[in-house]
Amino acid sequence: MGTTEHDTWMLAGREMTSRIILGTARYPSQETLLESLKASGTELVTVALRRVNVGSADGTDPTNLYTLLTERGYALLPNTAGCFTAADAILTARARPRGAGRVADQAGSAQELVRRGFQVLPYTNDDPVTARKLEDVGCSAVMPLGAPIGSGLGIRNPHNIQLIKERANVPVIVDAGVGTASDVAIAFELGCDGVLMNTAVARSRNPVQMARAMNAAARAGRDAFLAGRMPRKFYADASSPSEGMISPLETS
Template sequence: MTSTHSPALPDSPAEPAGAPRQAAGGDPLVIAGRSFTSRLITGTGGAPSLRILEDALVASGTELTTVALRRVSPDAEGSVWDLLRRNGIRPLPNTAGCFTAGDALRTARLAREALETDWIKLEVVADDRTLLPDPVELLDAAERLVDEGFTVLPYTNDDPVLARRLEQVGCAAVMPLGAPIGSGLGIRNPHNIELIVEQAGVPVVIDAGIGTASEAALAMELGCDAVMLATAVTRAQDPVLMARAMRDAVAAGRAARRAGRIPVRRYAQASSPAVD
């Protein structure tokens, strides 16, 4: 028997014992020609500290993470930009806080300059109470940003028609909500999410509403290509543990989707041979 010599892997990150491995290479998420191993996109809002945020992001395995753009505060401690850079996480600036297409364009242009990326998570919301997307302003902003050369990932309603229109104007993905931002209500209209997935020619990322791991898994089982969440992790009692749970849930939901679930039956179907 010949022994094969296997060289030590260079600097492979330590995995906690028993943690499932991310699907390596075989099943990447591809957005605008860029491949990601992780199908979990995270936000950074709501974390109790930058230290806990960093630990949670690393535990989540995310490779793409949103940041907001705000006025520089002279007494800010630490920088989320540095945090992402040192962990090799790609920043995805958002236009949170914008209510009109004009606001969103200004914010996107500043974000491109600040973060040296033309990727933008487009958010144009209608009011502070629901933070629901304003479909008219959203579509207008998306079209103009695409024309300006941005790679646009719009946060949208769970409306299959609007999702189609966003794709038609050139968005690189569509990000329908499961429920309002920060609500933890889960996926309120799974049927619409399935309709969006069925027709989409770009990745579908469930965005907002996810409260716990089973809901992230459900999004993937419905056929979403990725899950975007923030509050569910950053405001969990143990953000790092929840980040790990979300990583595993997204991987499990994706695997279940690819595996093809059994049909639902009304009556039992014996799984053991009949007694002779």
């Protein structure tokens, strides 16, 4: 079916090779953040509009986050984390000229942001009906949670994630809940287009090493999905069949 060597994907009109989107919060230091981003292989990073000062509009301050990230070639996905109503999300998104990413509210705020010209990537629960509604109002992707944000519990309902992916005509990105590399591999084995994570890397004992592991897991999970797993069976089926084997009587 293909390999990950030239396996690009499109998100809101942007073509990317890496399927990891990494957050920028809660790292022990700015140096660790930058090293982790590099180790993850990400091309797109997310910053919270209400919690991070992205610096002056012209980007001339060399210490601001916007300059640090863009000069290293990362695209930014601003998000409206901390907004709990449609009005808050719209006000926060409009206050920043660089666009809007995740919204805490559901179809109401998403629809209004789409109407105002934003490319909306809504963070939502793992309900297939909700995901379809968000796609129908014009969202550029749907981003179901794997588990509660920051919990590290992994993908608690893989069946729902798979249903969302099978029915979606836009990218499906698991957002929130992954805790380690195996969770990332599972998301891609289910066919998801991307995984957005933050705490799993930032709060690990060694963020740079964990980011490297997430990178490898993403490629492994995507390869496994493209390869096509064997069918599940509820009985034994030996890989070395007994037909054609030499019997003990034939050798006596």
